[in-house]
Amino acid sequence: MTSPLAHLEIPRILRLSASDQIAEALRDAIVEGQLPTGEVLRQDEIAARFHVSKIPVREALKRLEAEGLVSFAKNRGAVVAGLSPAEILEYMDIRAMLEARAAGLAAVRISDEHLAEARARLAEFGASPNTGRWGELNWQFHSTLYADADRPILLAEIRALYDKVERYVRALLAMTTQTEMPKTQREHAAILDAFARRDPDAAAALTRAHVLDAGASLVQYLNDHRHHGGNT
Template structure:
């Protein structure tokens, strides 16, 4: 996230993609604004903690404040934005606890989904899953990898025919996308994840429900713990680096005189 800005608008971000302007009815306008801001957050153009000023966003999109407020409320409900009284909106920060919890919930839901899907898989659906697995394994671009990773998981669960379960899993994939991208700073673990995908696919092809459930659970819980450790260690390193700066900037204390 080296190119991230400290807030909106985005003119200060080197090479940052321009957000689109919109000329649509208000209901769809708020949706377009929300999607544009979500993409900027996921891509790292808007940094964690960056303020999101409603007036600047409204000017950029040439709209009133109403669809902007609706877009920010939507993003807040999805966990992308934090809104505080008297402070306004800002990009939600990446936290170790959230990362771990997202993957814990995914583990439970996707273990159920794969158990329901396996009996309904066909040769065609398995060929599609294998192609998606291979595409994700060979993808070096973080944005495309995230999309192909989700497509692979979705393909594994699609034969379950549980639309509400699929919707919940998709929402968690979106919520966890910023965390998944951190794996690209840890290439060894990305390779490990690809190997786990192959093992899960093999269990699905054998119609081994118990093994597939065990593998998908371990795969997701392991990712959650990896990201949890990474973010925790990064926060500790940042705090340690900031401590000397705070100490240097602290005003000298006046010696206390006995009896004063």
């Protein structure tokens, strides 16, 4: 059987160090679900794939361990880490707080250009039949709204939290039908309208509620999935 690592896309931009490139490729594969929870990440196989020694591979895996995407198991080495529903709910709770803060800061100063870009991403999100793109379009919509907060560290923390749960979000979105999308789109539209009014309180409150609701839906999906014999 072909190893999932055989499908890793090696970044074309070689300005990154070897460990950076490996971490980026593995991170993307985990987030996109190509490397499932519990998948063993064999250092020799990764090193051969990237034509490097094991040193940058170990560095990359340690970085992903710090991000919560990889864990080291006795007698197995590095494996793709999983999250429990309780952990996901806590991450989403933290996200709700941070994103509400970013929304409140950005709403009063958002540019017309970023409003137009967010509006375009929202339209694309609603029109795209490709559920595989919904996760990234969702991030593009929200991150565009937050851009004018001018808080790069805050936005980097939000992105890191996205990466921790994104594989689960994508699994949920893949099960979502077009008829179930209007609720999400209504919430997105209401958030966008608050930004267009430059209303920081409404933008923050709506964003927080939206993220918390997404977290509850995600945990419900995971619990149902496990109840029916699935695994994450």
